[in-house]
Amino acid sequence: FRLSLATGVLPLDTPKFEEIWHRCIDEMLNNAKDHSDGESRIVYGEELLHSLERHDVIEKRLLECCESDNFELRFMPIFNAKTLQIDGAECLIRCPALFDIKAGPDEFIPVAEKSNLISKLDMWVISTAIKTYKELADIHQYKGTLSINISAMELYNRNFADNIRKVLERYQVPPSNIIIEITETSYVKSSKLTVQTIESIRSLGLKVSLDDFGTGYTAFNQLLHYPVDELKIDKSFIDNIAHDKADRKMVESMVNLGHSCDTLVVGEGVESLEQYHHLRKANCDLIQGYFFSQPLTYIEFIEFVRDHNPQTILDQQALLEPSTNERVVVLNHK
Ligand code: C2E
Ligand code: CA
Ligand code: CA
Secondary structure, three states: OOOOOEEEOOOOOOOOOOHHHHHHHHOOOOOOOHOOOOOEEEEEEEHHHHHHHHHHHHHHHHHHHHHOOEEEEEEEEEEEOOOEEEEEEEEEEOHHHHHOOOOOOHHHHHHHHHHOOHHHHHHHHHHHHHHHHHHHHHHHHHOOOEEEEOOHHHHHHOHHHHHHHHHHHHHHHHHHEEEEEEOOOOOOOOHHHHHHHHHHHHHHHOOOEEEEOOOOOOHHHHHHHEEEOOOEEEEEEEEEEOOOHHHHHHHHHHHOOOOOOOOOEEEOOOOOOHHHHHHHHOOOEEEOOOOOOEEOOHHHHHHHHHHHOOHHHHHHHHHHHHHHHHHHHHHHHH
């Protein structure tokens, strides 16, 4: 157990005090959750009001964007860890109307979840991603996968799998190359309904991936109870993999656990050659991160796939691990 304490101080003479004090309590709860360093902190009125105001601005703009479908997708390449061939891409949402206040999905997705906009937003992403997949496959002969993030709240939505089925039928896309990524928060319990939703998604032929694996304290439990095809080791473990032996051991255990449950294992947030080297050594199947590519626009992604040459990075990596790489090079030439 870890206890974090955050205290908000709101002057009694604040305008509309009655209306906003309970919202300030929510804000403090989130604040305490965001900082799990054990330090207790105090936040004063002005700052509290500022973050409530920001929340309202984001909510208002999101509502308008949901009505006008004013969102964009970026594509982050995912690579086979051994060969560095492009295996797929993860779709990441962007909201241009929030660029000026620098609110990214980390900030606006929780707002969308709170204000019941998330279903609309998730369906926009699913339709746009599947439509894009169709174009990539038909026009650009793309053969990789496309991963789509959804809010864990969808697991409580009884119509969710059926809504996806309609989109697949509309665009006539074979489902096996579409991966649905779910981050299970501590609020979403493994229940009959949530497991059923995952099973319905898989029975459509789609793959399911458990995102941010290792961060939730129920992570290992989830893997046993949720039938998933892939798990994504959270970036926080990869960050220190090159320097921290404990994190390295943890990553190795997660890879082995995934393999023993017949799931593919992805390492995400790879920012250096050393991190890549350790993930390879740990037998990780797939990798992604800024070291290989940032999230790209559709056009940039097509160019990236066209021009991608794994050999340059494999050559650098070979200096760290000569014997294994020689084997890979031979396989590639065949
Ligand atoms: P996530 O699913 O864990 O996505 C990975 C996030 O980490 C992305 O941020 C990506 O740009 C970033 N990232 C990947 N590699 C690296 C790296 O090497 N270094 C660093 N510093 N960052 C890296 P982004 O796009 O801001 O997304 C943040 C989160 O927002 C996502 O985390 C996901 O939980 C959520 N999200 C993004 N797109 C969607 C979406 O379409 N629908 C839903 N429901 N949630 C989404
Ligand atoms: Ca993800
Ligand atoms: Ca993640």
